[in-house]
Amino acid sequence: MTKEKTMDTNKNGYTIVYATIMVVIVALMLSLVSGALKETQNLNVKLDKKKQILSSLQVNFEGKDAAVLYDEYITEGLVLNSKGETLEKSKDKTFEIDVLKELAKKLDQRKLPIYIAQVDGNTKYIITLRGTGLWGPIWGYIALNDDKSTVFGTYFSHASETPGLGANITEAPFQQQFVGKHILNTKNEFVSIAVLKAGQTTEGQDKIDAISGGTITSKGVEKMLLDCLSQYDEFFKTGGIN
């Protein structure tokens, strides 16, 4: 079966050299593959982000080109600071902001993105959400009506929440609850939306039902809404966009 085989493959030196060469070849190959595919992967990540934003607008992009739909619906992008001042007015600049990195900065140094969409002639504001669930990060987008208070739609996703429990934040029954709820109270102050166990109530704040068995993920959603939306407090106070 085997032909000329005189090499002693059990020597220490041979083993070490073999392992070294193998590792170098594999490392080289993997970095080549990764480099060659980087660009396509980045495009996918961007397209996925567009799909997520469209989902918060309740746009069905199944079987359609999400990038085209995104350009149709999203008409403008704003970059604000925490004082509610517009730093930049550009769709591309808004899209490029990495909200996770911004959240790590001090509040007054953060750049806060807002996507502005037109749905059936009405203006919607879309705010990016980033937070933590039970096992890992959760994220999403929330679309507000032009009163900057009524929720038009939401999109939530997660990295590793428990299937059937916390992972249900991605499901329609949980997300539909948000529609029509208000993040501002009757005095137009920002109060966010509470995520509570069925039966519990809060004063002066809209609430939705938490997922039973997914308490920590539900609390994570509540905290994510509070943390991310409160940054835009000044924006909510001012009337229409300047």
Added chain:
Amino acid sequence: MGKLISEKTKQVFLGPLSKNNPIGVQVLGICSALAVTANLKPALVMGISVTVIVAFSNVIISLLRNTIPNRIRIIVQLVVVAALVTVVSEVLKAYAYDVSVKLSVYIGLIITNCILMGRLEAFAMANKPWESFVDGLGNGLGYAVILVIVGFFREIFGAGSLLGFRIIPQSFYDAGYSNNGLMMMPPMALIIIAVIIWIHRSLNKELQE
């Protein structure tokens, strides 16, 4: 070479599809079979990925089999498998992004799939590249077939669709039919696999113990 499809290679290829199926008979690789079969599409992609990886890692190990130092042979096998898995995972990220998101960690976990190490150690280390390739193909497909069957039943009864297309018409739902939520849960995959094994064994007397 002469004949590419000799009697032996035929056996090597067909064996794992039925009489020696990695899931149905050897009961290997069950973990991923439970996790990714809630829908047909990820099950298909997983099946194809595993097939490609087993086939090519078998070939590579078979080519290297006479040079591999015995003491680190498992490590060498692991490195080859890990490298191929990383390549597949990167390719999926580039060309089938939504599936790769859905399969998430399970692509990476192909490395730990017992079928792979089993075939490398039991077959590729002792056979020529072509036979090893066929062996990998057969085992990968044997694995994929089961995944696809399970995925088929879970998606059609759990979500009423196949590959995302609605199969069970709305009129059924209006008449009171509803999707079986249990189908979406991993235990149901185990039950379906058990049923497959049951049918398979009752058809093949020599498999019965």
